[in-house]
Amino acid sequence: MNVILQRRGDFLEAFGKDAEAVAKALGTAVTERDLVAMATIPVHVQEGSFVALHAAGITPHIIERDEGLKAAWRRTHADFKGTVDGKRSLMVFRHDGPALVALDDLTPAEIARLYPRDEL
Structure with missing residues (x-):
């Protein structure tokens, strides 16, 4: 594992x-x-x-955080990412429902969840 x-x-x-x-x-x-x-x-x-x-x-x-952010951006389908107010943003599912989050504001848990396991 x-x-x-x-x-x-x-x-x-x-x-x-x-x-x-x-x-x-x-x-x-x-x-x-x-x-x-x-x-x-x-x-x-x-x-x-x-x-x-x-x-x-x-x-x-x-x-590293930067590596995780790049992988999360690359892995996310185009329908769930874009630029908002000049910041790259992703749609993520948090405990209170879906949210549009600036890439730099992803939590470590979200980065871990979005990191592509097939690249390990």
Whole structure:
């Protein structure tokens, strides 16, 4: 199984099903951010955590925010993206329904969800 991790400060973050798999493999808690499951790995224990993830059959992939935004834009169908007030924007589905969101305002969880898994 491939999981996406995003660096945020001193942590690597996983969201959704990735978070559940990471937490189960590492024996850590699943928390929540913006109504989405989240698991974190402190950067200072990254090496040992990756060994444990590999042992559990999980391949971690760290993506940078810019890489994730480019992939989200590229992957989104033309009917669900465009330019609004000079900003590239996407239609995304949030907990309260569909929303038109500027690309730069996507949450880490949305980036993880939109990142193309076939490119890992």
